[in-house]
Amino acid sequence: MTMNKDELIELKVLGITRSEVQPGAYALLLENADSTPDEARRIPIVVGAAEAQSIAVNLEQVVPSRPLTHDLFVSMFHVYGIELQRVTIYSFKDGVFAAMLRVSNGSVEVDIDSRTSDAIAIALRTGAPIYTTKEVMDHTSYEWRRDGNYKPQPPVRLEDLPVEKLERRMQHYVDKEQYEKAALIQKIIASKTNSAQD
Numbered sequence: 764m765t766m767n768k769d770e771l772i773e774l775k776v777l778g779i780t781r782s783e784v785q786p787g788a789y790a791l792l793l794e795n796a797d798s799t800p801d802e803a804r805r806i807p808i809v810v811g812a813a814e815a816q817s818i819a820v821n822l823e824q825v826v827p828s829r830p831l832t833h834d835l836f837v838s839m840f841h842v843y844g845i846e847l848q849r850v851t852i853y854s855f856k857d858g859v860f861a862a863m864l865r866v867s868n869g870s871v872e873v874d875i876d877s878r879t880s881d882a883i884a885i886a887l888r889t890g891a892p893i894y895t896t897k898e899v900m901d902h903t904s905y906e907w908r909r910d911g912n913y914k915p916q917p918p919v920r921l922e923d924l925p926v927e928k929l930e931r932r933m934q935h936y937v938d939k940e941q942y943e944k945a946a947l948i949q950k951i952i953a954s955k956t957n958s959a960q961d
Contacts, residue, residue, distance in 0.1 A: 770896070770897070771896060772896070772897060773796035773797070773893070774793040774794065774795060774796055774806070774852075774893045774894065775793065775796045775798075776793055776822065776893070777792040777805070778791075779791055779810075779815050779819045787812065788810065788811060789809070789811070789812065790807045790808065790809055790810070791807070791814075791818060791880065792806070793805065793806045793808065793883075794806070795900070800909065801910070802907065803906075806852075806895070806899075806900070808860055808879055810879075810880040814880035815880075816831075817832070817833050821833075821884065821888055822887065834888065836885050840866070844869065846889075847866055848891060849886075850862055850865075850877075850882040850885070850892070851893075851894045851895065852879055852895040853895070853899065854899065855902055860899075860903075861879065862876075862878065862881075862883070863877065864877050921947075921948060922951055926956065933952065
């Protein structure tokens with residue numbers, strides 16, 4: 764997957780909290796790296812207890828008695844001369860984030876698909892930067908302001924979405940057998956396509 768680094772948004776890890784959405788799960792909180800003490804864009808990611816523990820151990824600089832799984836990955840990277848160059852959270856689909864590890868052995872660069880929680884746990888241990896795309900940021904983040912005066916986000920109209928996104932959304936509704944919604948999007952696609960041809 765080719766992603767131009769200049770088009771990515773760098774993130775930083777704020778911490779782990781208990782998830783208010785899923786009992787027994789935790790929320791990993793990220794925010795844009797260029798945030799200010801007074802405002803930021805934040806992305807909450809639900810993670811399991813084991814992943815939350817691994818991330819929290821690193822954030823709190825606790826040294827476990829035996830290496831955790833993510834410590835083992837980092838040790839293997841060092842042994843074989845592999846560098847984690849960056850982590851990119853590149854997708855959010857059906858409520859699930861997807862991430863990519865960009866690794867290099869000095870001569871070859873490879874992207875490896877990963878669970879987002881695993882990718883971040885490894886990035887924290889190696890000091891590698893964490894990025895996301897503008898699309899993921901726009902769809903999953905919320906605005907945090909110290910003074911509590913949040914700027915409401917304007918709703919995204921279907922008519923304003925590009926045809927490619929509309930087609931993906933229509934297919935999603937077809938897969939979910941929500942045919943009325945799919946038919947509505949199909950009409951919008953037809954209207955945009957006809958307008959482009961005029």
